[in-house]
Amino acid sequence: MPELPEVETIVRDLRKEITGKKITNIEIRRSSIIQNPSMDFCDSVLNKRIKTIDRTGKYLVFELTGGLYLLAHLRMTGKFIVESLPVSDHVHNRVIFHLDGDQALIYSDVRCFGTIEKTNRSGLTRKLKHLGWDPWDKELTPEKLRKRLSNRSVAIKSVLLDQHCIAGLGNIYASEILFDARISPFKKSNSLSLKKLAVLIHSTRKILEKALENNGTSISDYRRVDDKQGSFQNMLKVYGKKDSPCPVCSKPILGKRLNQRSTFYCSKCQK
């Protein structure tokens, strides 16, 4: 489900709602969500307060009191919802954190690919260090990107989805960014000029910023913490637009599969 703008929107919403709250009870309804399960998950987390909530790539990081961290990944269909107690008995509610003030932080997930794990500072660093650049990282320059891509012969879209390179992009924004940059999704990564890579970086930031302003893209599952929708789906130019006219040249948008993922583009505008 969620890519960087959706995760960031959820983090901002959660920050407002539950920073400083104490976890007073935990219900685990689907144990596979909790990684490295051990008897002490509940013991450790119980009665800790939520100090801060942040995002790294598509991960959510909850800093708790006592040097503890919860690292969560929503994968395809995960959501965080804040409700007043008592919690509605929805089948997709997988993990429920009761908070003081009669609130609950609910982890809901249709497909159960998502994960939550308890860790400490060094564990957190270890888990996140493999992630690539944040899209706004000053270190992300055309020169460094070209060097990073020099041994990659695969399509540029595949590399955009690779979290080890740039962290936070997913299938929707990869198509949108490449359309904005006028680069074919099938273009070999190591064949892009410095100039093209500069455009690519510029388009990445531009599209993500616009998506953030719109609180993300709600196509099927994604909802904000309060169940409101994002609105970037209204601004998509190519994703899901197979056979629609290209907004620039009116040629029909193509939809093809690339590495098992649907990919949308205009063959005239993107070279």
Place this chain on the structure above:
DNA sequence: AGCGGAACCTGTCGGC
């Protein structure tokens, strides 16, 4: 090392 494909799990939609 890099690459493509399968797997994880549940739900929905379109075609027959």
Place this chain on the structure above:
DNA sequence: TGCCGACAGGTTCCGC
């Protein structure tokens, strides 16, 4: 109506 396959915003693992 019912069944069946394809597909869904992500990541990891496996074999080549």
